[in-house]
Every structure is written in structure tokens, then in C-alpha cells.
Amino acid sequence: EAGVAQSPRYKIIEKRQSVAFWCNPISGHATLYWYQQILGQGPKLLIQFQNNGVVDDSQLPKDRFSAERLKGVDSTLKIQPAKLEDSAVYLCASSLGLGYTEAFFGQGTRLTVV
Amino acid sequence: QKEVEQDPGPLSVPEGAIVSLNCTYSNSAFQYFMWYRQYSRKGPELLMYTYSSGNKEDGRFTAQVDKSSKYISLFIRDSQPSDSATYLCAGSGGSNYKLTFGKGTLLTVNP
Numbered sequence: 477e478a479g480v481a482q483s484p485r486y487k488i489i490e491k492r493q494s495v496a497f498w499c500n501p502i503s504g505h506a507t508l509y510w511y512q513q514i515l516g517q518g519p520k521l522l523i524q525f526q527n528n529g530v531v532d533d534s535q536l537p538k539d540r541f542s543a544e545r546l547k548g549v550d551s552t553l554k555i556q557p558a559k560l561e562d563s564a565v566y567l568c569a570s571s572l573g574l575g576y577t578e579a580f581f582g583q584g585t586r587l588t589v590v
Numbered sequence: 591q592k593e594v595e596q597d598p599g600p601l602s603v604p605e606g607a608i609v610s611l612n613c614t615y616s617n618s619a620f621q622y623f624m625w626y627r628q629y630s631r632k633g634p635e636l637l638m639y640t641y642s643s644g645n646k647e648d649g650r651f652t653a654q655v656d657k658s659s660k661y662i663s664l665f666i667r668d669s670q671p672s673d674s675a676t677y678l679c680a681g682s683g684g685s686n687y688k689l690t691f692g693k694g695t696l697l698t699v700n701p
Contacts, residue, residue, distance in 0.1 A: 480633075509689065516598065518691035519680050531686045567633055574687045576642065577622045577641075581633030 478502065480582035482568050488588045494556035497585045501549070501570030507552075510543055510553050511523060511567040519567055525551065526574055558589045593617045596692030605701050609666040613679035613692045616660065618659055619689075620681035623655045625664045628694065637677075638664070670700045692694045 481500040489495050501508050506527050511519035522541065524532040528548040536543070540559070545551040555562055565584040570575075596613045603609055611625075622641055626634035640646045643657040654663040662679050676694040 509681075511691075516693075518594075518596070518693045521626060521690065524686060524688060526686075532688050569633075569689075577624065577639045577682065578636050579689055581635065583631075583633050586631075 480570055480580055482507045482566075482582035482585055484585055485583065486588075488527070488590060489558055491589050492531055492557040494554065495558055496552050496554045497566050497568075497587075499551045499553070499568030499582060500539065501551070501568070502580055503571070505570035505580075506548070507571045507576070507579075508545055508551050509567075509569040509571075510545055510551070511569065513565045513567055513584070522553070530575070541568040555587075558587075560589050563587055563589045591616050592692075593690045594679060594681055594692040596695060598693045598695060600696040600698065602698045602700060603669055605669060605671060607657045607669050607699070609664075609669050609673070609699075611664040611666075611677050611679070611695050613662040614624065614660055614683050617681060617683070617690070618660075619684040621683040622681070622687075623652070623653070623662050624680040624682065624689075625651075625653055625662075626677060626678040626680060626691075630675075634678055638694055639645060671699050671701050 508525045510522045513519045525545045545552045567584045569579040569581045571579045625637045626637040628634040638653045650667045652665040678690045678694045
């Protein structure tokens, strides 16, 4: 079974530029999560999708971050414009559905904003 | 107050030691409690989960949850150098089963 795929693995951009991350969850997984993990901290949920609908985006900085999962499969997370404090690892995870305890994580995209 | 509090350590132990990792939580809606392990530059992977209060054992690992005190524990017996990683506790519950993590504890097991 293929795992959660994320790309790119690394990205370096200047502040005020835009960036996009892509995630392909495990086939058949209805729930998809985007987390931000700043160095030395635990993952912080940015947005949670159930199929192509948003379940929770209460911690997503909506003035600069956006995410979509148009066909209920792949997802993209965008930052525009980026700030220095956005430097972090962006993790995508998926699970079979709401109430399924096991979330499978991708390797993450390491973003550095200079 | 953060929903899940975890001492970030770092924690360094000799090989073969018993390791105790702990978290507290504040969200009464949590029903599931998980421990994830994260190796450097990798995504977290689920080690164990527990539903409500109680103990769960899997090989050298034991997870405990005490909902009355809102306390989560992970014990590692006969620790190995390969156990060196960051351990993240997490809670889940409520209508959308949002998965909320603690800060993680960095564990080093020295040969």
C-alpha cells in the first residue's frame, strides 16, 4: 500500500513570495489533514477535510493560507505572501474517515522563508 | 492553556532503561489518545492508541490513560538505541475527531 505522498520535499523562498505544496493521500482515505510543525514543536492542525469539504480550519491563517481538495483526493496548500515565521515543516496526513484513529503522515515539506 | 501539554525534554537514558513519557490534556471531549513516534526528518507514525481510560500493551510499549486526572503515559521497557526519536502524544474526539498534538519529547537511548 502506497503511503501519503508530498511534494516538494524542500522549498526555499523569499518573504512575500508565494508557495504551494501538494499532497496525495492513501487511496480510499476520506479524511485529509494539513499540519504545520515548527522546529521543536508538535504538529499544529491547519485544516481538516472530509472528502472535499472542510471540517475544521479554525487555525488556518486565512489572510495568507489557502487549501483545497477539489475532487476529494489530492490537496494543495498555498501560502501567499509568505512570512519568515512560516518557516516550518508542512505535514499532510490522511485517515479512512472521521472517527478512525490512525492517521498516516507523509514525510512533509520543509519550507524555509528567507 | 494548550489542549495537550507535554514536557519537551530532552530525555537521555542508557540502553535497557525503562522510559516514562507523560502528557496532560484539558479537552474533556477527547476519547482517543495516541502516541506517535517521529524520527528526524520523517513524518510521525502511530505507535499506539487507547480508547478512554485504561492500559494497552504492545510488546515493550505500554500506554496508560487516566481520564479522571487527564493524564496520558507511555512506558518503554528495555529501551533500545533504535527507540531514539521524538514521541508525540495526541488526543482526538468531538464531532470532527480533530487530532491535537503535544509538543513532543525528544528521547535518546545511549548504547
